[in-house]
Amino acid sequence: MKTVIARLSDNSDANNLIFNEAGQLLREGGLVAFPTETVYGLGANALDEGASSKIYAAKGRPSDNPLIVHLSCVEDASKYCIVPEQFYKIADAFMPGPITVVMKKKDIIPDTVTGGLDTVAIRIPASEYARKLISSAGVPIAAPSANISGKPSPTLAAHVIEDMNGRIDMIIDGGSSKIGVESTIIKLIGDKIVLLRPGGITVEMLSLFGEVIFDKSIIGKLDISESPEAPGMKYRHYAPNTPVKILVGSDDKIFDFITDKSKNDKIGVLAFEKDRAKIEKIGVVVLSLGDNSDESASHELFSKLREADKYNLNAVYVKAPDKKGIGLALYNRILKAAGHEIIYL
Ligand code: TXA
Ligand code: MG
Numbered sequence: 001m002k003t004v005i006a007r008l009s010d011n012s013d014a015n016n017l018i019f020n021e022a023g024q025l026l027r028e029g030g031l032v033a034f035p036t037e038t039v040y041g042l043g044a045n046a047l048d049e050g051a052s053s054k055i056y057a058a059k060g061r062p063s064d065n066p067l068i069v070h071l072s073c074v075e076d077a078s079k080y081c082i083v084p085e086q087f088y089k090i091a092d093a094f095m096p097g098p099i100t101v102v103m104k105k106k107d108i109i110p111d112t113v114t115g116g117l118d119t120v121a122i123r124i125p126a127s128e129y130a131r132k133l134i135s136s137a138g139v140p141i142a143a144p145s146a147n148i149s150g151k152p153s154p155t156l157a158a159h160v161i162e163d164m165n166g167r168i169d170m171i172i173d174g175g176s177s178k179i180g181v182e183s184t185i186i187k188l189i190g191d192k193i194v195l196l197r198p199g200g201i202t203v204e205m206l207s208l209f210g211e212v213i214f215d216k217s218i219i220g221k222l223d224i225s226e227s228p229e230a231p232g233m234k235y236r237h238y239a240p241n242t243p244v245k246i247l248v249g250s251d252d253k254i255f256d257f258i259t260d261k262s263k264n265d266k267i268g269v270l271a272f273e274k275d276r277a278k279i280e281k282i283g284v285v286v287l288s289l290g291d292n293s294d295e296s297a298s299h300e301l302f303s304k305l306r307e308a309d310k311y312n313l314n315a316v317y318v319k320a321p322d323k324k325g326i327g328l329a330l331y332n333r334i335l336k337a338a339g340h341e342i343i344y345l
Contacts, residue, residue: 023136035174039153041143066115098200152302180299196230249345265314
């Protein structure tokens, strides 16, 4: 299949032509990858069973892992699910934005989209490009991240091209995703907020609207018999081919450990720019997480995990971030990339 690659620009007339073409492809049952503020999505018409099932084939995704339904405005949510009062409070505060809410689905949403569950995940992206595409399609858009299943989510069109060229109808290039990790996913139970996946809307922000309860899959390892509330959280994820290992300990202990490892192995470290010179001096590859903040690390993480494979490394090491703010999302993604392997120093 020939994949059309279309780059958005400052020219709104040219962009509108792209959104019109993409909207038509989506209405006709095609697959279109598009930018959002979190990561790139792989979209299909969420009301078209055949179209959404093509997503699973293109990604190699297990069919029990449901898709997020993207809408252009909060008002549309009640067309597709039964909306509790608490949703509107959350929506007023955080939507459009990097948050997804799981609610009881209406029959209009096909089972292929929800992996057979009676709930549907709803998100209104902050990215204007994403919302323009949804409006232009005139239908809700079911979209997982636009990567091959198991690989790190794409934060650049180049990543989507790497994974999806030849498998889908169109890729819209809208530049680099601002946040870099996927949306926060929550479920509402009365006044309580159950966190299924941490993301850009943090626990601290959500706590203002009710008690936040963590699903066990977020920082713990599930037993084989357990299933998380968000089916996707049980799969190994975000993983490059290079093994990723998390280090817990002081900066000095970590530096000594890395120095030691580098004597026998070719290794890389995910590290901030401020530490680059020191680490490169001992012959270790630095995969930069940018300036010294969890926001910057979140923005860089997936891109640098993909880059790791280009160096033929024995392993990539990363210091565990603090589990505060967006650091919790970062920790959760690194933990999954590492297959839960933590080295305590
Ligand atoms: O930021 C994002 O959320 C991106 C962009 C494209 O919007 N999308 C994304 O989708 O990350 P995906 O498919 O990679 O992750 C969706 C997660 C999966 O873990 C899935 O199991 C969960 O959402 N999910 C979807 N529907 C659900 C439901 N009804 N109940 C519980 N979890 C659900
Ligand atoms: Mg994904």
